[in-house]
Amino acid sequence: MRIYILIIMIVFPVLVFGQQILNGEVSNSIDNDGIHVFNKTYQKYTITDENGLFKIPARVNDTLVFSAIQYKLTSVVITSENIKEKLFVLLEEQINELDEVFIKPKLSGNLLSDTKSIKTKKQITAQTLRLPNAHVVPPSQPERRLITAKSTIVDALINALSGRTKRLKKQVTLYKKTKLEDEVFSSFKEHIVYTFYIPEDKVYDFIFFASEDKLFTQIVNTKSEVLIYEFLESKSHQYLKINKDEK
Missing domain, CATH: 2.60.40.1120 (Carboxypeptidase-like, regulatory domain)
Structure with missing residues (x-):
């Protein structure tokens, strides 16, 4: 103190x-x-x-x-x-003010279907x-906490010495990693199941396994579907082999 x-x-x-x-x-x-x-x-x-x-x-x-x-x-x-x-x-x-709206001359009277033509x-x-x-891009909640922890010189020093800044940095890293994992799940689930032959109930487990690789974040952030596909394919071989050996 x-x-x-x-x-x-x-x-x-x-x-x-x-x-x-x-x-x-x-x-x-x-x-x-x-x-x-x-x-x-x-x-x-x-x-x-x-x-x-x-x-x-x-x-x-x-x-x-x-x-x-x-x-x-x-x-x-x-x-x-x-x-x-x-x-x-x-x-x-x-x-x-909205831009000019163009409505097709023939309307069916069904509000749900007619609004699609507007x-x-x-x-x-x-x-x-x-x-x-x-x-x-607005910062996420974990990023906001980290920014606040370093908002003044005094806060930065106290939070650094108490270890709070280190914990907040880990939370930010985990948040970003989880977000990338969700992106991979949404975009590549079909490939993971039907091309890489990962059981459907093991998809999240496989993505978590792949995300432990140091290259995961770097490759997913490229937004290149080809690179991500090739990376996941190589990791699928490792994942299936490990699970086969465990059996």
């Missing part, structure tokens, strides 16, 4: 006079989760949580840009009061509305 106190006393002046973490809240009547918050001056990015809360590195006179499909683009210049206290932001609701020129997304950072 004395070591923690000493570290805090050393880094506290750096925290005060250097980079600071701004606490903020977006308060609106509709969904406040996943709103993009971009420090245009400092080039830092985050998103709000389910309560509209966020933390972001900021300094006086930095400009924060708030964007989401459901709200109008809003810019806020940070003042000394915002740094000392909490920044509250009220966003104005965005009314998104088409628009393009889908409304964050990309089509050209929102800032629309290309950025």
